Amino acid sequence: MFEKPIGMRDTLPPLYETKNQIRERIKGELKLWGYQSIETPTLEYYDTVGVASAILDPQLFKLLDQLGNTLVLRPDMTAPIARLAASSLKDVSFPLRLTYDANVFRAQHNEGGRPAEFEQLGIELIGDETSSADGEVIALMIAALKQAGLSHFKIAIGHVGYVNALLLDTVGNEQRADTLRRFLYEKNYVGYRQHVKSLSLSSIDKSRLLELLNLRGDFSKLEDAKKLLTNAEGNKALQDLEKLWDVLENYGITDFVKLDLNLIMHMSYYTGAVFEAYSDNLGTPIGSGGRYDELLKKFNRPAPATGFGIRLDLLVEALGNTAEKQTVTCIIHTNERRKDAIELAKEKRSEGIAVILQDLSGIKDVDQFSQNYDDIIYCIGKNGKGDI
Numbered sequence: 001m002f003e004k005p006i007g008m009r010d011t012l013p014p015l016y017e018t019k020n021q022i023r024e025r026i027k028g029e030l031k032l033w034g035y036q037s038i039e040t041p042t043l044e045y046y047d048t049v050g051v052a053s054a055i056l057d058p059q060l061f062k063l064l065d066q067l068g069n070t071l072v073l074r075p076d077m078t079a080p081i082a083r084l085a086a087s088s089l090k091d092v093s094f095p096l097r098l099t100y101d102a103n104v105f106r107a108q109h110n111e112g113g114r115p116a117e118f119e120q121l122g123i124e125l126i127g128d129e130t131s132s133a134d135g136e137v138i139a140l141m142i143a144a145l146k147q148a149g150l151s152h153f154k155i156a157i158g159h160v161g162y163v164n165a166l167l168l169d170t171v172g173n174e175q176r177a178d179t180l181r182r183f184l185y186e187k188n189y190v191g192y193r194q195h196v197k198s199l200s201l202s203s204i205d206k207s208r209l210l211e212l213l214n215l216r217g218d219f220s221k222l223e224d225a226k227k228l229l230t231n232a233e234g235n236k237a238l239q240d241l242e243k244l245w246d247v248l249e250n251y252g253i254t255d256f257v258k259l260d261l262n263l264i265m266h267m268s269y270y271t272g273a274v275f276e277a278y279s280d281n282l283g284t285p286i287g288s289g290g291r292y293d294e295l296l297k298k299f300n301r302p303a304p305a306t307g308f309g310i311r312l313d314l315l316v317e318a319l320g321n322t323a324e325k326q327t328v329t330c331i332i333h334t335n336e337r338r339k340d341a342i343e344l345a346k347e348k349r350s351e352g353i354a355v356i357l358q359d360l361s362g363i364k365d366v367d368q369f370s371q372n373y374d375d376i377i378y379c380i381g382k383n384g385k386g387d388i
């Protein structure tokens with residue numbers, strides 16, 4: 001057996017074809033909304049993009065270059081694009097609408113079935129702080145998923161500002177808030193409840209923390225959220241969500257969204273409304289995103305921004321194997337008729353038909369070989385073109 005490193009995957013032809021078809025559909029949609037494609041390098045400096053990516057350090061693949069600088073395999077595309085917006089694109093005025101299709105890398109520490117390299121298709125809308133921008137990004141994610149063929153899915157929308165303010169307001173310090181955030185991040189609500197009960201807090205504070213778990217469902221829950229937290233950060237977050245709701249209504253997509261004020265993201269650069277897309281048949285989110293208004297400051301071009309990334313591997317899983325099979329014609333020929341076969345193949349390919357040319361003496365079992373093709377043409381007679 002030739003083992004692969006943990007989390008690394010090969011893609012075989014049928015899956016490759018499915019991925020390719022879905023990828024093209026999504027890219028087509030992102031283009032129709034005016035987003036421009038870009039590419040960035042796979043390797044970035046740890047100190048700048050690696051740190052800005054705001055993913056847990058053990059999830060980064062690190063290596064050294066010849067000069068001793070620490071490099072990382074990019075764990076996402078948002079930080080590299082922030083770097084780009086602040087350097088090569090520094091003279092291009094905002095808002096910027098960029099899209100990418102790239103492999104990203106997140107180290108796995110055991111072979112638990114999770115890939116360490118996967119493809120993301122995403123967008124970044126940089127330099128626009130409006131709720132229209134937040135709404136556009138969510139609307140585009142929905143349009144892209146629909147275009148890919150997905151129909152049964154929901155977008156859970158939360159707000160980093162609300163959950164952080166509520167936790168801090170109740171438990172008093174970041175460290176204790178972090179422990180609670182960890183439970184929410186893992187969606188371990190049983191653990192969260194047990195932990196809350198074990199804290200030395202008043203029963204009012206404990207019930208506030210438990211009440212947070214109920215802030216999931218339709219957007220009318222925003223009213224309960226208002227009662228639970230009345231400080232300035234909380235109000236600001238809820239106002240953001242109310243404005244966002246109006247935009248989503250304008251797009252006519254409220255059937256696809258629900259509120260989840262427990263949402264904690266895997267990247268710590270988020271600052272506002274955040275969201276995750278769930279297909280009905282998969283437990284893991286197939287895409288996620290949100291507002292990150294502080295990230296560009298790290299690259300000396302402060303700007304508000306929002307965006308999303310869709311995981312192609314998970315989307316393909318959610319869709320099942322849907323590739324339309326490409327039909328291939330096979331021309332089997334002898335030495336004497338090779339020239340005719342090449343001519344015929346050329347003619348068919350120019351009509352858009354995929355053709356395989358196969359020398360008869362290169363196959364052991366003609367019957368078995370033929371089974372793989374929809375259409376077989378034998379060029380093995382003495383004269384003339386086409387079938388014998």
Ligand SMILES: N[C@@H](Cc1c[nH]c[nH+]1)C(=O)O
Pocket residue numbers: 075076077078122123124267288289290291292306307308309
């Ligand atoms: N980069 C994020 C997705 C995202 C794009 N823009 C904002 N968020 C991720 O990998 O999950």
